[in-house]
Amino acid sequence: MNTVSYIERKKYVRYDANSYLLYLNEAPADVVVDEESGETARGYSYTGEETDGSTRISVDARTVTDENRRGKFVAGLIGRRYSIDDQIAILANSDNTAEHAEELRTFEAYRAECKRQVDELLNR
Numbered sequence: 001m002n003t004v005s006y007i008e009r010k011k012y013v014r015y016d017a018n019s020y021l022l023y024l025n026e027a028p029a030d031v032v033v034d035e036e037s038g039e040t041a042r043g044y045s046y047t048g049e050e051t052d053g054s055t056r057i058s059v060d061a062r063t064v065t066d067e068n069r070r071g072k073f074v075a076g077l078i079g080r081r082y083s084i085d086d087q088i089a090i091l092a093n094s095d096n097t098a099e100h101a102e103e104l105r106t107f108e109a110y111r112a113e114c115k116r117q118v119d120e121l122l123n124r
Contacts, residue, residue, distance in 0.1 A: 001049060002051055003025075003053055004053030005030075005043050006031065006044055006046070008043070010023035011124055016061065018058060019059065020064070020076065023046040024121060025117075026120070027047075057076030057079070058080075059076040070118055074114050074118050077117065078111055078114050082107065082110075090104055
C-alpha cells in the first residue's frame, strides 16, 4: 500500500476506458510546500495500491454517469476481491450451510465497507 499526500482534495479520476482511480482512506496531512524552508500546508493523504495513493477499479468508464456512478464504483471495489462468478455463487448458496452462511456474512460485510468508502468519497 502507498500513502501519498496532496494539498488539494482528491476524489476520483478516469484512468482509461476500463478503469477509474479512486482516492480512498482520506486523512488530514501536512504537506511540505517548500523543501528548503520546510514550510508545510494542510492537505490530505490517500492510501491505495497505486503509486499515487489511489485504488484502481475495473469498470467500463464509458458507461459511468452521474446517476450510476455510486453503483459502478461499489461494484468495481467489490470486484477487486470477488469475481462475478464468486459473487453469484455466494449469493446463490445463501446460508444453506454454516460454511455458506459465513461466506455470505463476510461478503456482506465487505460490500457494506465498499459502500461506506464510496459514499465517503462521493460526499467530499
